[in-house]
Amino acid sequence: MHKDCERILISEKQLRSRVKEIAEKVDNLYQGKRPLCVGILKGGIIFYSDFIRHLTSPVELDFMAVSSYGGGTVSSGKLKIKKDLDKDVKGRDVIIIEDIIDSGFTLANLKTLLLERGAASVIIVTLLNKKGRREYDISPDFNCFDIENEFVIGYGLDYDEKYRSLPYIGILKREIYDK
Numbered sequence: 001m002h003k004d005c006e007r008i009l010i011s012e013k014q015l016r017s018r019v020k021e022i023a024e025k026v027d028n029l030y031q032g033k034r035p036l037c038v039g040i041l042k043g044g045i046i047f048y049s050d051f052i053r054h055l056t057s058p059v060e061l062d063f064m065a066v067s068s069y070g071g072g073t074v075s076s077g078k079l080k081i082k083k084d085l086d087k088d089v090k091g092r093d094v095i096i097i098e099d100i101i102d103s104g105f106t107l108a109n110l111k112t113l114l115l116e117r118g119a120a121s122v123i124i125v126t127l128l129n130k131k132g133r134r135e136y137d138i139s140p141d142f143n144c145f146d147i148e149n150e151f152v153i154g155y156g157l158d159y160d161e162k163y164r165s166l167p168y169i170g171i172l173k174r175e176i177y178d179k
């Protein structure tokens with residue numbers, strides 16, 4: 001385990017089996033369709049790449065980079081689009097794939113934006129859900145794990161751009177961000 005981790009919350013094995021289970025459920029809904037999988041950079045990329053490998057319909061891949069955070073652990077309240085999609089979403093069935101839903105600010109704004117751009121449908125798939133932190137009226141259509149209000153790292157998720165490559169989800173030691 002990484003020295004900055006308090007403990008491992010979700011192991012590699014748990015991630016593998018739950019991601020597969022959720023991806024297969026989503027896959028059932030898109031038979032005969034050609035969904036556009038929108039990954040949210042950067043935190044969502046490892047979940048995204050594991051998730052899409054269980055989809056059997058001919059998916060198209062695209063990415064957006066947004067940020068609501070500065071360097072810290074608290075949402076700053078304004079969504080910035082740092083990289084927009086390459087594809088036009090008009091008439092498309094969109095699957096947004098994101099690492100974590102916290103206040104809900106990011107996903108509430110993104111879903112509204114993609115629907116305004118004319119997407120035929122938008123669903124949200126998340127790896128983690130911090131239900132107790134919700135401030136916006138939005139919930140994922142599919143979520144892998146509900147977690148408590150603790151700052152987590154690994155499997156794509158960072159603190160200050162670190163720890164993304166850890167293969168498990170760990171709880172970050174408080175002393176790392178409470179300095």
Ligand code: IMP
Nearest residue numbers: 043075101102103104105106151152157
């Ligand atoms: P929201 O807009 O408040 O729902 O925040 C969502 C974004 O905050 C996610 O895409 C993450 O980038 C980031 N985030 C929230 N909680 C955590 C965490 O525990 N670890 C790492 N990033 C987090």
Ligand code: MG
Nearest residue numbers: 041043044099
């Ligand atoms: Mg993110």
